[in-house]
Amino acid sequence: MASVTGGPLVGHARSRPLSQRFRALLLRSEALRGYILLTPTLLVMFLLLVVPLCGMIAFSFFTQVYFDIDFTLTLKNYWSIIKPGAGNTYLGIPFPFETPVYTILLVKSLLMSLVATSVIVLMAYPMAYFIAFRATNHKFLWLVLITVPLWTSYLLRVFAWKVILGHNGVLNSGLISIGVIEEPLGFLLYNPAAVIITLTHAWLAFAILPIYVSLEKIDRSLLEAATDLGDSKLIRFLRVTLPLSLPGVISSALMVFIPTVGDYVTPAQVGGTSGIMIGTIIQRQFGAANNWPLGSALSIFMMLAVTAIVCLFLWGVGNDRIKARGA
Amino acid sequence: MVNNEDSVISLRGVAKHFGAVRAVDDVSFEIRRGEFFSLLGPSGCGKTTLLRLLAGFDFPTQGEILIDGQPMSSVPPYKRPTNTVFQSYAIFPHLSVAENIGYGLRKKGLSKRELAESVHQALEQMKLAGYGSRAAHQLSGGHRQRVALARALVCRPKVLLLDEPLGALDRKLREAMQIELRQLQRSVGITFVFVTHDQEEALSLSDRIAVMSKGRVLQIDSAARLYEVPNCRLVADFIGSMNFFDGSIKCVDNGHVIVDVGPAGSLCVPKIQKNVELGAEVTVAVRPEKVHIEWRAPKPKGNAIVGRIADESYLGDRSHYYVEVPGMIRRVCVAHQNAERFRRSIESHGRQVWLTWSTESAVLLPRE
Numbered sequence: 287m288a289s290v291t292g293g294p295l296v297g298h299a300r301s302r303p304l305s306q307r308f309r310a311l312l313l314r315s316e317a318l319r320g321y322i323l324l325t326p327t328l329l330v331m332f333l334l335l336v337v338p339l340c341g342m343i344a345f346s347f348f349t350q351v352y353f354d355i356d357f358t359l360t361l362k363n364y365w366s367i368i369k370p371g372a373g374n375t376y377l378g379i380p381f382p383f384e385t386p387v388y389t390i391l392l393v394k395s396l397l398m399s400l401v402a403t404s405v406i407v408l409m410a411y412p413m414a415y416f417i418a419f420r421a422t423n424h425k426f427l428w429l430v431l432i433t434v435p436l437w438t439s440y441l442l443r444v445f446a447w448k449v450i451l452g453h454n455g456v457l458n459s460g461l462i463s464i465g466v467i468e469e470p471l472g473f474l475l476y477n478p479a480a481v482i483i484t485l486t487h488a489w490l491a492f493a494i495l496p497i498y499v500s501l502e503k504i505d506r507s508l509l510e511a512a513t514d515l516g517d518s519k520l521i522r523f524l525r526v527t528l529p530l531s532l533p534g535v536i537s538s539a540l541m542v543f544i545p546t547v548g549d550y551v552t553p554a555q556v557g558g559t560s561g562i563m564i565g566t567i568i569q570r571q572f573g574a575a576n577n578w579p580l581g582s583a584l585s586i587f588m589m590l591a592v593t594a595i596v597c598l599f600l601w602g603v604g605n606d607r608i609k610a611r612g613a
Numbered sequence: 614m615v616n617n618e619d620s621v622i623s624l625r626g627v628a629k630h631f632g633a634v635r636a637v638d639d640v641s642f643e644i645r646r647g648e649f650f651s652l653l654g655p656s657g658c659g660k661t662t663l664l665r666l667l668a669g670f671d672f673p674t675q676g677e678i679l680i681d682g683q684p685m686s687s688v689p690p691y692k693r694p695t696n697t698v699f700q701s702y703a704i705f706p707h708l709s710v711a712e713n714i715g716y717g718l719r720k721k722g723l724s725k726r727e728l729a730e731s732v733h734q735a736l737e738q739m740k741l742a743g744y745g746s747r748a749a750h751q752l753s754g755g756h757r758q759r760v761a762l763a764r765a766l767v768c769r770p771k772v773l774l775l776d777e778p779l780g781a782l783d784r785k786l787r788e789a790m791q792i793e794l795r796q797l798q799r800s801v802g803i804t805f806v807f808v809t810h811d812q813e814e815a816l817s818l819s820d821r822i823a824v825m826s827k828g829r830v831l832q833i834d835s836a837a838r839l840y841e842v843p844n845c846r847l848v849a850d851f852i853g854s855m856n857f858f859d860g861s862i863k864c865v866d867n868g869h870v871i872v873d874v875g876p877a878g879s880l881c882v883p884k885i886q887k888n889v890e891l892g893a894e895v896t897v898a899v900r901p902e903k904v905h906i907e908w909r910a911p912k913p914k915g916n917a918i919v920g921r922i923a924d925e926s927y928l929g930d931r932s933h934y935y936v937e938v939p940g941m942i943r944r945v946c947v948a949h950q951n952a953e954r955f956r957r958s959i960e961s962h963g964r965q966v967w968l969t970w971s972t973e974s975a976v977l978l979p980r981e
C-alpha cells in the first residue's frame with residue numbers, strides 16, 4: 287500500500303512549480319503555519335520587549351558618572367542595593383542595608399500590591415459569579431457594563447479618585463454638608479490606603495473577566511452531580527465550583543499583581559510620601575536622579591522578586607490541578 | 614392508583630411547564646421497588662424533565678411525587694434517597710477516579726479506612742481496579758460511564774436515575790454495557806429508572822416501560838405486552854414498525870371483530886376491548902413479521918389482502934417487501950426471514966401477491 291502511493295506522489299511533487307510546492311508544504315506542516323501566524327506577534331515582542339529588556343540588563347552593569355555612562359561591566363549597582371549597613375526597620379522587620387530604602391520600598395510595594403490583588407479578587411469573584419450563574423438574559427450587557435470604567439483613561443480614573451478623596455473632595459464636602467463631620471478628613475488621600483483603593487478600582491474590571499470565563503466554562507451538570515451526591519450549596523461551592531474556577535482566579539491574581547507592583551502613576555498621584563512604591567523610585571532614577579544604570583538594576587531586582595513570588599504562588603496553589611483542568 | 618406496599622415512587626398528576634411548553638403533562642403512575650423501569654419516547658417528549666423532577670433538580674408545576682412514601686415537594690436533591698447517572702457522566706475533572714467515586718460518601722461520616730474500603734469495592738465491582746488514581750480526562754468513554762455508575766451506586770440510593778447513560782458509547786460497547794447494567798441491577802436490587810430513546814435498549818433491559826409522547830405517558834407495560842398489545846397508534850408506531858389499516862367496525866361476534874377497510878376488504882381482529890361499537894372508526898395494526906407473502910391465491914381462510922410488490926430492501930437477516938394495496942396510501946411492509954442464502958434473486962418487483970396473517974396477530978386500535 288505504502289509503496290504504491292508513496293513513490294509516484296513524491297516524484298510528482300518535484301515536478302511542480304515552486305509556489306505550489308510551498309503551498310503544499312504549508313498545508314502539510316502544522317508547525318510552519320503556526321510560525322507564520324505568530325510572525326507579527328513575534329516581531330512586536332522582539333522589538334518592544336526583548337530588545338529593551340536586553341538593553342536594560344546591559345545598562346544595569348554600567349555606571350553613571352555624572353552625565354556620562356561608564357561602559358565597563360560591574361556589579362556595583364546591584365551591590366549598592368543590598369550592601370550591608372546600619373539599616374532601618376520597616377513594620378518591625380530590620381533591613382540591615384546601607385541604603386535600606388530600596389529593599390523597604392520593594393517589600394512595601396509587594397505588600398501593597400498583594401493587598402490590592404486580594405481585595406480585587408475577592409470583589410471580582412462575586413461579580414463574575416453573579417454574571418455566570420445568576421444573570422440569565424443579559425450576560426452580554428453585564429459584561430459591557432463592567433468594561434465601562436475602562437473607557438476612560440487610566441490617568442483620568444486616578445485623578446477622579448484624587449477629586450473624590452481630596453481635602454475639598456467629593457467625600458469630604460459631602461460628609462460636611464450632611465453634617466457628619468465638621469472638618470475635612472485628612473487621612474483619606476496621600477497614603478497607602480488611597481493607593482490601594484485607586485488600584486482596586488482601576489484593575490477590578492480586568493480581574494472579573496478571567497474568573498467569569500472559568501466559571502462560565504464549568505459544566506452545569508457537574509454542579510447538579512455534586513448536589514445529587516449530597517452537597518448543599520455552600521459545600522458544593524467549596525468542593526466543585528471554587529476548585530474548578532481556580533485557573534481563572536489565578537490568572538486574575540497574576541494579571542493584577544504583576545503590573546501593579548511596578549505602578550508609579552497611582553502612588554505619585556494619590557500616594558503622597560507614605561504611599562510611595564518602588565516604581566516611583568525607579569522612575570526617579572530615569573528622570574530627576576538621572577542614574578539609568580541604577581534604575582535598570584532596581585527594575586531587574588523588582589522583576590526577579592515578582593518572578594520569585596509568582597513561582598512560589600503557582601507552586602503553592604498546586605500546578606497539577608490547573609493542568610488537570612486544562613486538559 | 615393505590616399507594617401499595619411495593620411501590621417506591623408514585624407520581625400523582627405531575628406536570629411541569631416551562632412557560633407555554635408542557636414538558637410533562639399530568640402524569641400519574643407507580644414504580645415498583647426493585648424493578649428496572651424505563652422511560653421511552655422520542656426526543657423532546659419530556660423524559661429528562663420527568664427524571665429531573667424525580668431527582669429534585671426541578672420541581673413540578675402541579676401534582677405530587679412520593680418517594681418511599683414521603684412527599685418530595687419540599688425536599689432538595691441532596692436530601693433525596695436518589696442518585697443520578699448523567700448523560701454526560703459529569704465526572705469531576707479536578708478529582709481522581711477514586712475521589713470521584715468517594716464523593717458522595719464524604720457526608721456519611723465514614724472513617725478514612727471505611728471510605729477507602731467502599732471505594733475499593735466499588736472499583737472492583739465496576740471492573741475499574743487499578744484505575745483509582747487516574748485523572749478523569751485519562752479515561753475512555755466506557756470507563757467514564759462505569760465511574761459515573763460506581764459513584765452513584767456507592768451511595769446506596771433507594772432509586773438510581775439514569776439519563777441515557779449509554780447514549781455516548783459505540784454499538785458494541787453499548788450492547789456489552791446493557792448486559793452488565795441488567796446484571797448489576799439484579800445483583801444490587803436497587804430500583805433503576807432508565808431514560809432512553811432507543812426502543813431496543815428499553816425492550817431488552819426493562820421489567821416495565823413507560824412510553825411517553827409530548828409530555829404524556831401513553832402506556833406502561835412489559836416489553837412483550839408493549840410490542841404485542843399496544844394500546845394506541847402512537848405506541849404501536851413508536852415501538853418496532855407496524856402496518857395500519859384504517860376502517861370501521863362492520864360486525865362483532867363473540868371474541869372477534871370484523872373491520873371493513875375499504876377496497877382491501879375486511880379484516881378479522883380478536884376482541885380485547887370491552888365496549889366495541891358497530892360502525893366505530895378504528896385501526897387494525899399488524900406487525901410486518903407476522904404477515905406472510907403468498908405468491909398464489911390462498912384458500913379463503915383468515916385475513917388475506919391482494920397487493921403488488923412495489924419495492925424491496927435487503928437487510929441481511931431479513932428482507933422487507935413493500936406491497937402496494939389498492940385503497941391504501943401507505944404501503945404494507947412485510948418482513949421475510951432470509952432463511953436460505955440468495956433466495957431473493959427471484960424477480961419479485963411488480964408481482965401480484967397475497968398477504969395473510971393469523972387473526973390473533975392483529976390488534977384493534979382506536980382511531981386518532
Ligand SMILES: Nc1ncnc2c1ncn2[C@@H]1O[C@H](COP(=O)(O)OP(=O)(O)OP(=O)(O)O)[C@@H](O)[C@H]1O
Pocket residue numbers: 631634635636654655656657658659660661662663810
Ligand atoms: N429548562 C427548560 N426551559 C424551557 N424548556 C425546556 C427546559 N427543559 C426542557 N424544556 C422543553 O421541554 C421539552 C421536553 O424536554 P426534555 O429534555 O425532557 O426531552 P427529552 O425527552 O429528554 O428529549 P431527549 O431525548 O432529546 O433528551 C422540550 O420541548 C424542551 O424544549
Ligand SMILES: [Mg+2]
Pocket residue numbers: 660661662
Ligand atoms: Mg433528555
